[in-house]
Amino acid sequence: MGGRSDDSIEDYPQSPVPTHARRGFLSTAVILLGFTFFSATMWGGGAIGVAFPFWPDLIAVILLGNLLLAGYVVALAYVSQKSGLNTVLMGRYCFGRVGSRWPDLVLGFTQIGWYAWGTATIAILFTGLLDLGDGWRAPLMVLFGVTFCWTAFIGYRGLERLSLVSVPLMCLLIVVSLAIATRDAGGVAGVLSIAPTATMGVGEAVTIVVGTFIAGGTQATNWTRFSDTPRTAVGAAALAFLLGNGLMVLVGAYGALVYGESDIVQVLAMQGLLAGGVVMLFLNIWTTQDNTIYNVSVAGCDLLRTNRRRLITLGGAGLGTVLALLGMYDWLVPYMEMLGTLVPPIGGIILADFAVVHRGRYPPLEEASRCAVRWTGVVAYVAASVIAIYSPGIPPLTGIVAAFLLYGAGNWIEARRHPSADCR
Template sequence: MVTIAPPAQPSHPVETTDADYPLTRVPRGARQGWFAVVVVVAGFVFFTPTMVTGGQVAGAFGFTGFLGAALLAAGILALYVAALGAASARTGLSTVLLSRLVLGRVGGKWASLVLGGTQIGWYGITVGIFADLLASALGWEVSWPLAIGGGILMATTAYWGFKGIEVLSWVSVPLMFALCIWVTTLSVNEVGGWGGMFATTGDGSIPLGLALTMMIGTFISGGTQIGNWTRFARTARGAFVATLVTVIIIESAMLIFGGIGALAFGEADFTVLLFTMGLAVVGVFMLTFNLWTTNDNAAYAFGVAGAEMFGKNDKRPFVIGGVIIGIALAVSGAADAMTGFLVMLGTVIPPLGGVIIGTFLFVWRRRDPGHDLDAVTPFIWPGIAAYLLGTAAAVFGVVTGIGSPAVQGIIVAMIAAPVCHLIARRTAASAPVTKA
């Protein structure tokens, strides 16, 4: 008689896995239709601080000049985000995993650190906005209990994953659109119609380059991580078109809605404006869903970044850890440093997206390189050199005030990527062969 031995038991506990594939390519069977991706991206781009930035810039330019600058910023941002979205859809990889293929297994950790860290910062800023808004509506003198409760609540859908974010976006996007159209109508009436709105003037306090950096900077960190969601798209072409159209429409709308309200009522902060207009109750209800949608995307993003950083195939512990840090930032008043934070984002993050786009378009030729993610070399020096060159261009813009640091960083890094790879190949080909 043949005895069949029982299967061997593993010598160590089986690692918890995450259905959102934080450390691997998204398989074809798990891809989503373009409309599901659009809904999630739309919920992410509906970002209240973008409206605040629109209000700040509009006051410097007046409506005519502001309108042109806002459309330009939205167009640049949309092209940038859509190109990154296409790269992730083609490869099935999140932005931080793309960074591993572009900068190396160790070099790519910088992407996880800066992208995850900035999203934690945005989480804290958004929780702070929510807590202050709700505290004002309730007549509370302190807002920290609301920051703690709201911060925990906002993380629940991110913990659930892509489907949780999609469900919430279905609720928040229509509500926020309705609120913005309502505020716009009241604002235009306040200045005597569209003629009065176009006749408004600015004080010239913000140069165009800084204005573009501020408007692009409101979503540059989140936009660089668009691959966290477009990697679920079925085709790169579909991801590019869907993301391009969605970002242009919604980013323009958010900036313009914020700008119109500021010009009409002299208040750049959209949440304060709602109280000024007597829309506190309705505004709190609708903004709560909007801020929740923004923050669950942010929590998802720093969860994925943390999973890559520490090599753990489960984003959920990092969602929890990032939320705790974000709430602490909110309670300490991180939102007060928002402008400086935006300038910093517009300096170090765009070159990262630029080098990924340049590598995808000109080195990989819009194909998935197919590399084993665990076999990537520690440092990919051509990619690192291109990133540093792009960052230097962005820093130059910040220091000298010449141009737009965000745009310069993207363009220089994107062009430098194929050039640095070409130089590396030619240098390797011309190196003498040493015989044993």
């Protein structure tokens, strides 16, 4: 009596979020900002920072890339708030009871890979920054692998409380660092006068900006489904993926432009802020790692059809730590870039299914499980992934658009051929 239900403790992994569990704007926004504040995004920004003049070219690339990214995430955020469902649960409607397990695997293993990369990264950087021997790397990986999953184990409340503390501190340190960098470059005029030292096409640069977080953005529904209104979900997603992710790209680009260094911790060391840099690195990676392993737990719950999210959180963190110890740090990035191409079509199909097939209103979740496999969704996903891989342009966005169009067209054709069929 009076205690929290098992579903509440586990954050409703197999059901819509009920009205009484919905949260306001601040709660959703700080979690999503903590998720998008990620060191890898800064390094992506560093790659483009040395290839364009700061104004207007670099700013235009960053703005365009993040507008495209935010638009996609905002659309998914709206659907998740209206339905109370996350990406893996919405996948049952367009892929079927069995077919939806493929997106579960793709989304889950994408995030396990990132968890391994983040765990290895902070261990390697700490041994270097603190001048520890290489023998410390493995113990630190184990330590961080366990630590980072703690707030995710608690659930939404744990993610929220950590982000409420860490996000303002990181923002303050970033603002101070940008001010010092501007001073060191000779003011705004000095920054504007810095000439690019590398070349890169606009399409490639926008691809890097979009690709920094589009796989994670596809699973931002894990938190926007807790939003109390559509405006809350849309506003929080726009803030995090337009301004938050954009700030991370800008910081990396700015450091590369002024100091020739995209690693924010190294930039802070050059500015005499190393202590703050170490704290920031830890908070920066923790607020992304806990969200990442939370994504793993939600995908795992749908894959195994279980409500035991906390148990899967521990299992996912353990697997990610093992992969970090096995050296996934060295070969993860190309692998994750490929998964970053394979993940976005899932979101494109979900958006088409909600908007075109269900006309903005899902039936009860139980109806999504009537069909084992919805072949229209499976075929559209495979075709869109192939198009994204082999077509010119921005692969993640190409995959989203292709998936949306192919799924919509496929359902229209099948509806005309078999008007009364439940499974198409």
